[in-house]
Amino acid sequence: MNIFIYSRKSVYTGKGESVENQVEMCKEYISDKLPNAKQAEISIYEDEGFSAKNTNRPQFQQMLKDLKRIRPQYVICYRLDRISRNVSDFSSLIEELNHQNISFICIREEFDTSKPMGKAMMYIASVFAQLERETIAERVRDNMLLLARTGRWLGGTTPLGYTSEKLQEVVLDGKLKTACKLKENPGELSIVSSIYEKFLELCSVSGVSKYLIREGIGTRNGNMFSLPGIKEILQNPVYCIADEEAWDFFRKHHADICFERPDCSNRYGLLSYNKRDYRKKSAPRQEMDQWIVAMGKHKGVVSGKKWVTVQEILKSNIPTGKKPSIMHNSYSLLSGTIYCSQCNSRMFAKQRRSKERISDERSQKSYDYICNSKLRAGTDLCNCFNLNGRQADNMVFESLLPYMNENKNIFLLLDKLKREIQKQIEKDPCKVIEDKIKKNTGEINNLIRTLSHDNLGEAFISRVNEKISELEGEITSLLEEQSRLKNKAGSYEESSLKINQASHDLISVRRIYRIMTLEEKRTLIKLMVQKIVWDGKKLHVYIDQ
Structure with a gap:
């Protein structure tokens, strides 16, 4: 047991x-x-x-x-x-x-x-x-709402510009409670103010990042500000003064506000609770109607009007899907694949304003590959020369063609895969399942004929019905397994066709180069190339052997 x-x-x-x-x-x-x-x-x-x-x-x-x-x-x-x-x-x-x-x-x-x-x-x-x-x-x-009304800091990593300070105060029912509040750090708050002012000027998080790098302004730990870190500062209500504009904004978005409009102050900042859903992985930010907003006991640094304007700009900058991202654009072949040898960051395509002549009949916009460090902060972070995009794309693809024609290993591998798949296709386990289904169906028919006889006891009829149900359950399971195996056989046949097509395409890749789509070229390069590095003068292509 x-x-x-x-x-x-x-x-x-x-x-x-x-x-x-x-x-x-x-x-x-x-x-x-x-x-x-x-x-x-x-x-x-x-x-x-x-x-x-x-x-x-x-x-x-x-x-x-x-x-x-x-x-x-x-x-x-x-x-x-x-x-x-x-x-x-x-x-x-x-x-x-x-x-x-x-x-x-x-x-x-x-x-x-x-x-x-x-x-x-x-x-x-x-x-x-x-x-x-x-x-x-x-x-x-309810307890969170109660604590929110007191304006206390509930702990955790303090936001840039503040430290946590313990204090004692009467909170409820005359009981003396120990609580914490945020205490201003003037040096860090000046950085926060600069971030808000620069964002309102440039309307760009990356623009603020370049400004901070250029001025040598770093985080509390001396590191470079990340783009998500800058955005988190711009979205944090802790810096917003608890004035009427802020109150109206949160009321409009149906947040739980723990103070009335007449209580608004131009002195104190806001505290927000329940901003993230910690039940889910990575604790995503919740909708504002789930927030609890209270008046804190710390100094606010940004007026409600400015803070609301920042939120509207950030919302308008959210990608809608109409603009292609840097890495997945519709014109470059190697964006995000090339690495800069000087700063080890990836290089992405950026279009120029001028157009480049492709033939006598047509021209296209030209573009360059620029490393991510240079895109973020210009030559302050990396001064590696830009790489002409269209020339680099053509050179890399042309350099791969001889390799595909000369290297036989890939064809040997494809042939081996094809033989393995053919063995799987030749196996037919569905035949065994069909025989079992026929056997069970025959037993059910015999049992049904037995039930047609007269003078059968209830106990016997009950046992027969149970057996029929059991056999029908087995048939259902067998049919599901049969369907799964048929789908698997179909996928094997499809894979075999794809391998034949792949072999044919590799043999004739030079011939069909002009009609291949950009996505097809990208896929081919990912299969064959381990890494591409630009050192400012030469482009190094490392083939995946």
Whole structure:
């Protein structure tokens, strides 16, 4: 007999219901209540530091895998919410256990799904567990609103221009509370002011970046400001003065504002809470209607009018899809593929205003490849010469043609792949499946004919119907497997055709060069070239051997 024990605790502490205590109580239950299981093999799964909001926990997921492999008689936990506070997640687990005839026991609530009443009570309890979770979330948000009204800094990395300062003040019910507020750092705040003023002048984040590099202005750690870092400063309400223009802006965007319009001040800055969704990977920025905005106890540096203007400019600069990005334009072949040898950054295509004559009949805009450092800050970061784009594209592609004609290894590889795929095509597992389907169908027909006889007992009819259902289930699974195998065979045949086409294209690539699309040329170069480096005088192409 096999028994699984699962334990979980959100935060590691040495108190209360630790995972170790939960496991010991489950073992005691097995010893007292399941005397026939004293010699059972017990597997223990412990998740320390994981909440019950979902089932994305390493040991829980491992237990689910082992359930299918080992199929224990029981899964035991100390309390229901150790599994999940989500009704959907909990129901899915119970359905899976029922499907495999595994009993679930919760020792604190004394539920046992091997009994009908225990199963019903389990579902009812799971509903209350989810209600508790939603109530906790609501309570957290209420507390956040309450703290927001006090204008306190709740911790974390302080924004540029401020440090965190502890203070004591009466907050609620006459109780003395320790809180933090932001304290101004004049030197850093002058940098913030420069960033806002320069952005309003240039309307460009990259323009601000070039200005900062040119002036030798760096971050708190002495590093160069990144473009996302500059944008984060421009979007942060902490620098915005809590005036009427700011109040109107956040009211328009349906944010929770913790002060009234008559309370607006030209002295204090804003604090914002709940800006990011930390339940999701990378904690994306939430819509403004989810924000909580309060008046802080720190000095604001940008008027509401200026801050709102900055937000409108940033919004208007968001790509709409009509403008091609630098790396994926419609005219250059090597943009983002070439590296500058002086600063090791990538080189991107940038069009000139002038046009370049292609033939007597037509001309096209000319372009150069410029390294990313130079694009960001001009020659202050890198003074490597620009590279003529069209000449570089033609030279690189022409340099690859002899290699494709002379190197036979690629054709040998294609031929080997083709032989392997042909072996897979020749195998026909679908025939075995067809025979099984015919056999099951024949058995079903025989059973149906049996049911047509008179004077059959109810127990016999019930067993026959169960067998028919079982056979029909097998047929459904076989048909799905047959469909999957047919699709796989089709993909093998498609791959074989593609390999034939690839071989043909490589042989005739020089002939079809003029009719190849830009994307096709880019793909071919990625397959053959390891790296391209420009040293200011020569272009070095490293072939992927």
